[in-house]
Amino acid sequence: MKLYALEEHFVTEDVIDAWRRRDPGLTEPMMRWAVASELTPALLDLGDGRVAAMDDAGIDTSVLSLTTPGLQNLAAAEAVALQAPTNDLAAAAVRRHPGRFRGFAALATPAPAAAADELRRAVGELGFDGALVNANSGGRSLDAPEFWDIYEAAEDLRAPVYLHPSVPFPAVTESYYRGFGTPVDDMLSTGAFGWHYDAGLTVLRMILAGVFDRFPGLQLILGHWGEVVLFYLDRVAAMDRLAGLRRPIAEYFRANIFITPGGISSPKYLRWSLETVGAGRIMYASDHPFNREHAGSARRFLAEAPISDEDRARIAHRNWEGLVAGIRR
Known part of the structure; x- marks a missing residue:
């Protein structure tokens, strides 16, 4: 059983320098953790140390993404200046470790047209498998029309x-x-809850804004078992008659959105996701290095799951493999 992991993060010294220039105090928790914590060496490592961690986890191929x-x-200007060098660095790592690394493009979303151009370059010239974007940019949620150039390109x-x-x-x-207090505040606003509520709401806003009606072929990947919203689709359905969409909201999750665990190896959440969207809409992600899998635990999670061998392979x-087979490079 080959195992791909799709939410596997890195950072570069140039990006760290840009964050420090923007926010010398590193007030945003994720910047602080990436720049000045025990996680920093692992985020900077695009070589043998990362491959060794994958071997320990039981992961065959990691799709690299800027944290x-x-x-x-x-x-915007600084983001545009950094996107190509960041992607080139990741592409070099992919070339050094063929079969072990793949790439998601980092995009300068503050300049959406330039980001769309870079996505085309990253896929067409660097061989990347898509992009990873974060749920808001420059004080705007990614459902806003100015970001639709990116979705059109994708x-x-x-x-x-x-997402x-x-x-x-x-x-x-x-x-x-x-x-x-700072430690609890930081975690409450990020990995414990705030992140997931915010990302789930972003996906709902994308649906309600008509992103998937305008771009019906767009495929989104959503981590952490659907960022809370997957567990509320029956309740969300109350908006179906109000929203003026082409399909019920739940149908977008079954046609345009894939789900990953994003480092949460929960059999309960796996069962719920299987019931809600089916095995054909679930893929794996370990969230390295923020979540550390050890001693084959990534592979063991799927190997021991009470599911059919066919669903396990999916x-x-x-x-x-089926998703990326259709990419126009």
């Missing part, structure tokens, strides 16, 4: 877009995720 907030919190290329969480907008963070490799 959040990526280039999306930078001024649909045209038949290349998937992985990753990002820290909620400052006003939301201040209102909902403060008051318990989740481990067949869904991904």
Whole structure:
């Protein structure tokens, strides 16, 4: 059983420098964790250390992606200047480790037209398998029409877009995720809950804004078992008659959205996802290095899951291979 992992993060020294210039105090938790924590060496490693960690986890191929907030919190000119060098660096790592690494493009979403052009270059020239974007950019949610150039390019290329969480907008963070001290506040606003609520809401906004009606071939990948919203689709259906969409909202999840665990190896969430969207819409992601799999635990999660061998193969490799087989390079 070949196992692909689709949410496997890295960072570069140039991106770290850009974050420091923008925010010398590194007030955003993810920047602080990426720049000045025990995770930093693993994020910078695009070589043998990462491959060894994959071997330990039982992962055959990792799809590399620039960690959040990526280039999306930078001024447009700086983001544009960094996107090609960042992708070139990742592409070089893929060439050094053929079969072990693949790539998702980092995009300068503050300049959507330039981001769309870079997506075409990354897929067509570098051989990348799509892009990873974070849920908001420059104070705008990614459902906003100015970002639709990116989705148009992705649909045209038949290349998937992985939608990753990002820290909620400052006003939301201040209102909902403060008051318990920095360590708790940071985790509440990110990996414990805030990230997932925010990303799930972003996907709902994309559906309601008509993104998938305008780009019906667009394929989105959503981590962390669907970022909360997957568990509320029966309730969300109350908007079906109000939204003026071509299909019920749940149908977009079954036709345009893939789900990954994003590092949450939960049999309960796997069962729910199988019931909700089916095995043909689930793939694997380990969330390295924020989640560390050891001693074959990534492979063991699927190997021991109470599912059929056919569904196991779909989740481990067949869904991904089928998705990227249609990319127009």
